[in-house]
Amino acid sequence: MSDTIAALSTPLAPGGIGVIRISGDSAIKIADRVIRTTSGKPLSVLKGYTAAHGKAYNGNELLDECVALVFRAPRSYTGEDTVEISCHGGVYVTSQVLRAVLGAGARAAEGGEFTKRAFLNGKMDLSEAEAVMSLISARGEGGMKAALTALDGALSKKIDSYCNTLVAAAANMAAWVDYPDDEIPDLDLDVLRASLEEVYGRLEGLLCKFDAGKAITDGVDTAIVGKPNVGKSALMNMLSGFRRSIVTDIAGTTRDIVEETVRVGRVILNLADTAGIRESEDTVESIGVEMAKEKIERAGLILAVFDVSRGLDESDEEILELCKGREVIGIINKTDLPHMADIEKIKAALGEVIFISALSGDGEKELSAAIERALGTDRIDTSQAMLTTERQRRSAEKALASIKEAIDAVNMGMTMDAINVCIDSAIEDLLELTGKKAREAVVDEVFSRFCVGK
Numbered sequence: 001m002s003d004t005i006a007a008l009s010t011p012l013a014p015g016g017i018g019v020i021r022i023s024g025d026s027a028i029k030i031a032d033r034v035i036r037t038t039s040g041k042p043l044s045v046l047k048g049y050t051a052a053h054g055k056a057y058n059g060n061e062l063l064d065e066c067v068a069l070v071f072r073a074p075r076s077y078t079g080e081d082t083v084e085i086s087c088h089g090g091v092y093v094t095s096q097v098l099r100a101v102l103g104a105g106a107r108a109a110e111g112g113e114f115t116k117r118a119f120l121n122g123k124m125d126l127s128e129a130e131a132v133m134s135l136i137s138a139r140g141e142g143g144m145k146a147a148l149t150a151l152d153g154a155l156s157k158k159i160d161s162y163c164n165t166l167v168a169a170a171a172n173m174a175a176w177v178d179y180p181d182d183e184i185p186d187l188d189l190d191v192l193r194a195s196l197e198e199v200y201g202r203l204e205g206l207l208c209k210f211d212a213g214k215a216i217t218d219g220v221d222t223a224i225v226g227k228p229n230v231g232k233s234a235l236m237n238m239l240s241g242f243r244r245s246i247v248t249d250i251a252g253t254t255r256d257i258v259e260e261t262v263r264v265g266r267v268i269l270n271l272a273d274t275a276g277i278r279e280s281e282d283t284v285e286s287i288g289v290e291m292a293k294e295k296i297e298r299a300g301l302i303l304a305v306f307d308v309s310r311g312l313d314e315s316d317e318e319i320l321e322l323c324k325g326r327e328v329i330g331i332i333n334k335t336d337l338p339h340m341a342d343i344e345k346i347k348a349a350l351g352e353v354i355f356i357s358a359l360s361g362d363g364e365k366e367l368s369a370a371i372e373r374a375l376g377t378d379r380i381d382t383s384q385a386m387l388t389t390e391r392q393r394r395s396a397e398k399a400l401a402s403i404k405e406a407i408d409a410v411n412m413g414m415t416m417d418a419i420n421v422c423i424d425s426a427i428e429d430l431l432e433l434t435g436k437k438a439r440e441a442v443v444d445e446v447f448s449r450f451c452v453g454k
């Protein structure tokens, strides 16, 4: 028997309606203590998926007019009896109705507790529960589609199929080890190796796309760098579509790092507009330069900007040096002005460069395509399964390492037991990924990041 939890499931802000969700064995009984239906029938006589109009009371004090929606276990989000009370979406009204529900015997739900119950009741697995959170926090179409794909169980199905292949391989071996004299066909090591290599390849494929997938769902920390006045702020404005940082023609104006999230194609860039990189007597600006260097260190993508109307100088050279070995796109700005800079030198250092005029917006499409190419997001199909959380990536990596060990063990002619240990360990990791056999601490960690009411 589970205790009954309640929370406001819509934001605590003025709105058309506010929804208070109650879930647990006594959900309907508790709702009956708060709601008097217009028909006079208590909610407890209603079938699942039925709505009733009524009024919410705290004792005899009228709180609001409302509609109660009754769900009967197991046909609800949590898999338990659930009542959702839709009342007017005022901050005070919703908190009073919630208070009445808590006073009638429910306990205040913790963050993610409804979804945790859905998981514990087998309504969804762990990767699907994580998809719920991703869907709520999606900041663009790509993130939303990827979350819907995961919510539909695409990743779980894929991981389950890898698990099944490994379980079949392990079972075959176990039978052969335990009953060598029976009529079990000889263990074909080539077949075993092929099964392991197949799962290895597929898992590696998923892992390879992790970073690109993250660029679509969570965004990439991106640093815009360049010496003063090359047009970094103008580029940031071009990307974000409105004036965010001050653009002036006095060198060194952009002293603080201005941060902003923009969407370029399907990619989310967490942009930082840095102070111009150059040696300076000006202390404030020097601090900015240090911050810029730090920002480059942490960035997943660097947009290095150069001014085509001026020859390259030491600062430009320093930037080319700082960008070495990094994921960087060289941007030649101010193409509306006469070309003076040595573009070949930039190309030699950074490879492909993109020509833009941040003022007129020319080259935006080319830049957007170059960003998708650099991050590999042009190869991501959000309708296909992908790993979307760091937790999933860690489990997949552990499984991959164990499968590698199993393949090595086969190749080295080690005992069946030794091979089996590696396969078992890979299966455990995959079961943890989907949550079919996740440790309590892992489950708790996943749900601790959820908001209250979900």
Ligand code: GDP
Residues within 6 Å of the ligand: 226, 227, 228, 229, 230, 231, 232, 233, 234, 235, 246, 247, 248, 249, 251, 252, 253, 254, 276, 333, 334, 335, 336, 337, 356, 357, 358, 359, 360
């Ligand atoms: P930052 O110091 O690198 O951030 O440079 P800003 O964005 O502040 O731009 C410096 C100056 O260059 C401003 O006067 C901008 O109007 C000008 N500017 C920026 N981009 C372009 C461009 O594409 N063409 C031209 N002609 N001027 C530009």
